[in-house]
Amino acid sequence: MPEYRAHFDATVSFVNGGGLEATGFRLDLPSAELSEAEIGRLFISHLGLALVGDVTLRGLSIVEEQHRGSRGVDAAAPAAGAPGAATRRRIVDLSHRIRAGLVTYPGLPEPVITPHLTRDASHAIYAPGTEFAMDVITMIGNTGTYLDSPYHRYADGGDLSSLALDTLVDLPAEVFHLADADSRGIPAEVFSDRALAGTAVLLHTGWDRYFGTPAYASSAPFLTEAGAQQLVDAGVTLVGIDSLNIDDTESGGARPAHSLLLAAGIHVVEHLTGLDALPARGARFTAAPPAVEGFGTFPVRAYAVL
Structure with missing residues (x-):
């Protein structure tokens, strides 16, 4: 519409x-x-x-x-079920595809996919006409669209297996469309006019258009320290961004947004895509990683339901 x-x-x-x-x-x-x-x-x-x-x-x-x-x-706006209200559900995929050789973040290893059992080799194992393929993927957790758990930043923080599903699935999404912003840093003032407790705050910067190219790695938008503190104070559940990093990677080694959000138990999802297709509010957001013990980050199939 x-x-x-x-x-x-x-x-x-x-x-x-x-x-x-x-x-x-x-x-x-x-x-x-x-x-x-x-x-x-x-x-x-x-x-x-x-x-x-x-x-x-x-x-x-x-x-x-x-x-x-x-x-x-x-x-x-029309209420749900009222004349003119939307009656059909639509699912919007917000994840980048993972493939062998994908560069997500410059300097990190690329995924490698190798066969464990080829279809031809499986003919000697299974009944005639039955074949399978089994493959091995080797990749860093920071690949494609992925979620950071507190363990990613803090040794005593919760790992992927500790995350409650109700903090990852069917969250009310508050989308901030910032593709026309004048500066790279997203300030605290952007969030001042919305009730954000318990929501997934999704930052649409439009930077995903450069994903997979050298341009993606420089001058990328980010969440300022004050902006991160505002979201912590607001009691959000998750923060996602369609940019290189939630922090400014060009300001040295400090990572205030990661530090503040993950210390508060707020999940961080980076390298989203397709946020331009979402309304400012009204969508439901899901980004659930596998429950891997002793692991801090992992790719997710992030999506929104409208």
């Missing part, structure tokens, strides 16, 4: 005095059919303004554009 946003300048006056000016504002809309007055009310709801006397919009245009998560839109 297409999504729409309003672009405008605005002047707000308050009944108890004072006012507010906004220029170049962009606001998610539940449909393209809203009146100027209805958009003004959504604008007030999004900002959480009280005692508003008047709202004047200037230069209003409605464009087809992906939602960014404006508050107040959900209340105006």
Whole structure:
């Protein structure tokens, strides 16, 4: 379904005095059919303004554009089961494919796939007309789209086998569409207008378009230390990003986002892809690794259900 946003300048006056000016504002809309007055009310709801006397919009245009998560839109959208509400489930794959020779992170070993039992060799073992292939894959846990457990960062942290499935499966997804951001670092302020406790926060930077190329390894977007602390304080369950790393790998060896999130028991999923296909909210996210003891990271088949 297409999504729409309003672009405008605005002047707000308050009944108890004072006012507010906004220029170049962009606001998610539940449909393209809203009146100027209805958009003004959504604008007030999004900002959480009280005692508003008047709202004047200037230069209003409605464009087809992906939602960014404006508050107040959900209340105006059709409820589940109501006329116009979506009735069919759609699954969006958010994982990169793993293949022999795949470069996920420069400097880490590439997957090697070798046969243990070929189909031809299996003819001597099984009944006529019956054949099997068994293969061995050798790879580092940080391959493709993968999840970090606390053990990845901390010797006494929980390993993959310790992770509760209810923190990995069918999580409410809060998606932040940041592909048009002006800076590499994602600041804490981005998260201030949403209730995020218990959610999977997914950071869509658009950097996945470079995956598998040399460009992927330099100038990649990342989550700032303040942003990571904001998510810890908000009580999120999981944080995912479609970039090279959740941290800035070009600032030395410090890894504040990993350190803060994993210390708080918040799972980290890196190298996601396809986040542009998700709405700002409303999807359910799953990324479950195998329960390997004494292991900190492993590829996942990450996906979202809409």
